[in-house]
Amino acid sequence: MSTVDDKANEIEPFDNKAESTSVNNGNGIAGFTILFFIIGFTASLFIGWIVFPKLLYSKKKQPLDFNHEMHMTLVKNGCESCHFFREDGTYSGVPKLAQCIDCHQEVQGDTGNEALFVEKYVSKGKEVPWLIYSRQPDCVFFSHAAHIKLAKMDCETCHGHIGQSTSLKPYEYNLITGYSRDIWGKNPKNYLGLKTNTYDRMKMNDCAACHMEETGRKSSVSTEKDGCFVCHK
Amino acid sequence: MKIDRRCFLSLGIGATAGTALSPLPWKLMDDISIWSQNWPWTPVPPDGEISYTDSTCTLCPGGCGITVRKIDNRVVKIEGRKNHPVNNGGICVLGLSGPQLLYGPTRVQSPMKNVNGTFQKITWNQALSEITEKLLTIRAEGRSHTVAGIAGSSRGTVPALLQRFLTAYGSPNFYCQSSIEDSFSLSHIQPQNNKTIPGFDLENADYVLSFGTGIMDGWGSPLRMIQAGNAWKTGKTKLIQVEPRLSDTAAKSDEWLPSKPGTEAILALGIAHVILLESLYDQTAINYHSEGFSTWRTAVLAHYHPDKVAEITGIDSRTIITVGREFGHAERPVAIFGRGKGNTPLSLTEMSAVHALNVLVGNVNKTGGVFTLPEPNYISWPEISLDTKAETGLQTKQIAEGGLLHRLPSAIKEAEDSVTLLFVADANPCYTLTDTKEVIRAFKKIPFKVSFSSYMDETATLSDLILPNHSYLERYEDVPVTSGLRNPLIGFTKPIVNPLFQTKHTGDVIISIARAMKGSIGSSFPWENYLQCLKNGLGQHWNPLINNDVVEIKYVPEFEDIPRFAFQIPNDKPQVLLEGNENNMNLTLIPSDSLRLSSGYIGAPPFMMKTLPDTILTDNNTIIQIHPKTAEKLGLRQGCYAILKTPKDEKKVKIHLSQGIGEDIISFPRGLGHTAYDRYLAGKGINFNELIGPVEDTFSGLDVAWGIRASLIKA
Numbered sequence: 001m002s003t004v005d006d007k008a009n010e011i012e013p014f015d016n017k018a019e020s021t022s023v024n025n026g027n028g029i030a031g032f033t034i035l036f037f038i039i040g041f042t043a044s045l046f047i048g049w050i051v052f053p054k055l056l057y058s059k060k061k062q063p064l065d066f067n068h069e070m071h072m073t074l075v076k077n078g079c080e081s082c083h084f085f086r087e088d089g090t091y092s093g094v095p096k097l098a099q100c101i102d103c104h105q106e107v108q109g110d111t112g113n114e115a116l117f118v119e120k121y122v123s124k125g126k127e128v129p130w131l132i133y134s135r136q137p138d139c140v141f142f143s144h145a146a147h148i149k150l151a152k153m154d155c156e157t158c159h160g161h162i163g164q165s166t167s168l169k170p171y172e173y174n175l176i177t178g179y180s181r182d183i184w185g186k187n188p189k190n191y192l193g194l195k196t197n198t199y200d201r202m203k204m205n206d207c208a209a210c211h212m213e214e215t216g217r218k219s220s221v222s223t224e225k226d227g228c229f230v231c232h233k
Numbered sequence: 234m235k236i237d238r239r240c241f242l243s244l245g246i247g248a249t250a251g252t253a254l255s256p257l258p259w260k261l262m263d264d265i266s267i268w269s270q271n272w273p274w275t276p277v278p279p280d281g282e283i284s285y286t287d288s289t290c291t292l293c294p295g296g297c298g299i300t301v302r303k304i305d306n307r308v309v310k311i312e313g314r315k316n317h318p319v320n321n322g323g324i325c326v327l328g329l330s331g332p333q334l335l336y337g338p339t340r341v342q343s344p345m346k347n348v349n350g351t352f353q354k355i356t357w358n359q360a361l362s363e364i365t366e367k368l369l370t371i372r373a374e375g376r377s378h379t380v381a382g383i384a385g386s387s388r389g390t391v392p393a394l395l396q397r398f399l400t401a402y403g404s405p406n407f408y409c410q411s412s413i414e415d416s417f418s419l420s421h422i423q424p425q426n427n428k429t430i431p432g433f434d435l436e437n438a439d440y441v442l443s444f445g446t447g448i449m450d451g452w453g454s455p456l457r458m459i460q461a462g463n464a465w466k467t468g469k470t471k472l473i474q475v476e477p478r479l480s481d482t483a484a485k486s487d488e489w490l491p492s493k494p495g496t497e498a499i500l501a502l503g504i505a506h507v508i509l510l511e512s513l514y515d516q517t518a519i520n521y522h523s524e525g526f527s528t529w530r531t532a533v534l535a536h537y538h539p540d541k542v543a544e545i546t547g548i549d550s551r552t553i554i555t556v557g558r559e560f561g562h563a564e565r566p567v568a569i570f571g572r573g574k575g576n577t578p579l580s581l582t583e584m585s586a587v588h589a590l591n592v593l594v595g596n597v598n599k600t601g602g603v604f605t606l607p608e609p610n611y612i613s614w615p616e617i618s619l620d621t622k623a624e625t626g627l628q629t630k631q632i633a634e635g636g637l638l639h640r641l642p643s644a645i646k647e648a649e650d651s652v653t654l655l656f657v658a659d660a661n662p663c664y665t666l667t668d669t670k671e672v673i674r675a676f677k678k679i680p681f682k683v684s685f686s687s688y689m690d691e692t693a694t695l696s697d698l699i700l701p702n703h704s705y706l707e708r709y710e711d712v713p714v715t716s717g718l719r720n721p722l723i724g725f726t727k728p729i730v731n732p733l734f735q736t737k738h739t740g741d742v743i744i745s746i747a748r749a750m751k752g753s754i755g756s757s758f759p760w761e762n763y764l765q766c767l768k769n770g771l772g773q774h775w776n777p778l779i780n781n782d783v784v785e786i787k788y789v790p791e792f793e794d795i796p797r798f799a800f801q802i803p804n805d806k807p808q809v810l811l812e813g814n815e816n817n818m819n820l821t822l823i824p825s826d827s828l829r830l831s832s833g834y835i836g837a838p839p840f841m842m843k844t845l846p847d848t849i850l851t852d853n854n855t856i857i858q859i860h861p862k863t864a865e866k867l868g869l870r871q872g873c874y875a876i877l878k879t880p881k882d883e884k885k886v887k888i889h890l891s892q893g894i895g896e897d898i899i900s901f902p903r904g905l906g907h908t909a910y911d912r913y914l915a916g917k918g919i920n921f922n923e924l925i926g927p928v929e930d931t932f933s934g935l936d937v938a939w940g941i942r943a944s945l946i947k948a
Binding site: 033036037039040041042048052053096138191 | 236239240241243244245246247248249250251252254255256257260261264265267268270271273277280282283305
């Protein structure tokens with residue numbers, strides 16, 4: 001039978017051993033801790049900046065390819081030849097078949113796309129289901145007339161040099177919202193709100209910033225309404 | 234070296250820090266908020282070119298001008314047409330709901346054949362050849378008179394085409410619902426064999442005495458009436474409303490006279506008594522416009538003393554005297570008639586008693602008064618050619634005596650095979666005719682029923698063949714409008730959109746059937762299609778109509794053309810008696826009309842149903858209104874259920890207590906209880922017409938029932 005003191009003596013060597021272990025392994029654990037931190041940090045940065053945007057967006061091909069550059073050489077009135085303002089001042093947006101038919105009642109050139117367009121859409125009287133890169137949510141009020149006619153802005157300021165493109169890029173859309181990637185921008189720095197060109201990113205903050213810069217005030221020029229109500233009427 | 238939990242914590246902290254510095258959480262948050270503001274399942278109408286096209290509304294007899302707003306080829310809104318002679322920019326809730334009738338689920342999308350209770354799609358060729366063969370067989374058997382037709386109106390080219398077809402075919406059995414205009418016409422002596430219709434110059438009246446007329450509840454052309462009513466307020470025109478119920482009109486009137494239901498004629502005679510006694514009448518005008526004045530005067534003075542009238546009507550004799558004096562002294566007073574929406578005829582006695590007031594004060598055919606106008610017969614078609622079979626058929630007696638539609642169901646039940654084939658165009662008799670259950674029973678007895686309805690209404694569901702018409706936003710058609718307007722109009726509908734479904738214009742269908750039958754029937758329809766027939770029929774009106782959508786038919790009468798009002802000597806009981814035994818049914822059931830409910834051929838679209846207050850419909854239960862004292866007598870409370878029993882039927886209803894209704898009277902909303910149409914309308918409430926039956930006027934035979942006796946027992 002051992003006494004209480006004996007037990008204490010028996011335990012002591014174990015305690016010493018435990019202490020020495022922790023001292024011996026101290027640097028190793030700290031190293032691991034830092035290593036794991038770095039792994040976690042790097043991996044999540046990688047996921048957040050590289051993987052996540054890839055997962056968030058999906059690509060679709062436009063129903064037909066379209067050569068803006070070539071059409072621009074054929075029309076007299078620049079962008080407004082096809083993307084025109086109606087008599088009541090509203091903006092027509094993407095041309096309807098009715099406008100295309102003016103020239104493309106029959107195949108004009110030798111491109112496969114045109115032949116496909118005439119066969120699949122013109123002859124059947126069916127509208128082309130274009131995917132619109134700059135489509136805005138229904139809750140946003142945007143007047144092209146106010147920007148183009150009143151503020152005399154160029155189409156390029158917001159839409160970029162699409163008029164010089166020879167083919168249509170794939171339509172990338174957000175899997176959650178369904179809206180085009182062009183709104184958020186493609187370059188990683190656009191994610192931080194940084195951009196080189198106006199059209200790199202067209203989120204509502206960008207609208208607000210431009211409005212502030214150009215007009216010097218937050219309110220709408222026409223309605224005098226402030227803040228959210230400039231666009232969300 | 235050992236990996237412990239601290240490493241994992243560290244990994245987690247690193248991952249959190251990295252994630253926070255990446256766009257992931259912020260972008261996700263942003264996207265989720267965008268997503269939640271734009272639910273993908275919320276329909277967003279496609280953008281497109283905005284255009285406006287003018288047309289005419291056909292959903293009620295009002296004939297308002299409409300401006301249809303379209304985005305590309307889609308109708309998105311119907312607005313009132315500005316500067317239109319009827320509604321000048323105004324629109325009612327039914328007119329506004331028009332797009333739902335175009336795109337809603339209730340449209341019949343192709344010809345349908347009823348095969349053992351289920352409808353099957355068939356082609357137009359199949360449908361037309363089937364009907365043509367049937368018609369040829371019936372005619373060959375010498376029973377052409379057993380083919381009948383019901384139209385929603387007696388006017389316009391489509392009802393006229395149906396009637397023309399029946400005539401050429403050899404049947405005198407063309408029917409349409411009687412209206413208050415029939416009562417008005419019958420109270421006049423015609424210089425020619427024409428109908429007289431009333432035109433009210435209400436905008437210029439300075440004292441309006443309304444006998445139950447729903448000025449704000451859909452009488453006449455609803456928007457015109459509301460605008461006139463509003464103008465009266467600013468122009469200091471006084472409106473006196475005689476009505477047992479505090480309707481919207483009564484609420485907006487300057488004075489509400491809550492008379493006992495059915496005593497309007499007596500009250501009018503009481504007021505006439507005051508005018509006669511105090512010599513406030515215009516003898517010259519009376520001589521010019523009427524006949525039989527002196528005998529009538531003696532009878533009224535003898536029997537309708539205000540004290541006696543007060544006893545019967547419940548209106549104080551002093552009020553009667555005041556109203557009589559005010560009416561007699563007013564510069565441009567007018568008395569208007571027609572209960573509620575004014576769609577049901579009035580007894581000749583009541584019509585005469587009320588209109589006698591207008592004649593007495595000499596405001597007939599004068600500014601601010603009532604105009605006696607001729608029926609606008611503007612259709613000019615070539616003569617119908619009749620062969621021997623047609624002539625023989627036309628000599629037979631009409632199945633419903635006097636051509637009165639309400640007599641048709643009982644006539645069908647009495648004589649087997651009296652109707653072998655029935656056409657129904659722009660009408661829904663299996664809902665709108667009173668004693669509906671009996672109507673449906675009679676309707677089922679007809680071997681072959683053809684409906685031209687654009688919508689799956691009650692009559693269409695019971696038909697054997699549906700030949701769907703284009704909707705009113707898809708077709709050309711003339712829209713004759715009388716509805717108490719100062720001058721009748723011809724409105725015009727034109728296709729706002731191309732037909733969405735496999736529908737065909739009823740006019741085209743009738744023409745093709747007739748032409749397929751060849752012979753004299755075919756030659757009576759010399760037109761290739763309806764449009765040609767319309768153009769031909771409208772003659773000089775075609776160009777103005779195609780350009781402006783509306784033509785006003787102005788009429789300046791010559792003396793010899795003026796119909797003369799015939800003073801009717803009131804009998805002992807000028808009231809129309811109610812059906813039912815007073816001893817076990819001591820309450821009076823009356824309908825209440827509202828602008829929020831469509832009670833005619835067109836069922837209320839979903840948007841309209843959403844506007845119904847809890848005092849009309851809750852949880853699919855019809856709410857009836859009774860006076861708190863009536864409720865107390867019967868042991869009923871607010872919101873409780875009761876069994877409403879009439880000689881025709883019994884129904885479970887919910888009780889709403891209101892001081893706006895007289896004692897022992899039940900006010901029942903008209904326009905509910907559809908069994909067909911879509912799920913937004915079917916099964917909601919009770920059809921008033923099921924609870925009431927026709928009561929014929931002794932003089933005219935018109936169905937003049939204005940209510941019925943009823944009892945209420947707590948459920």
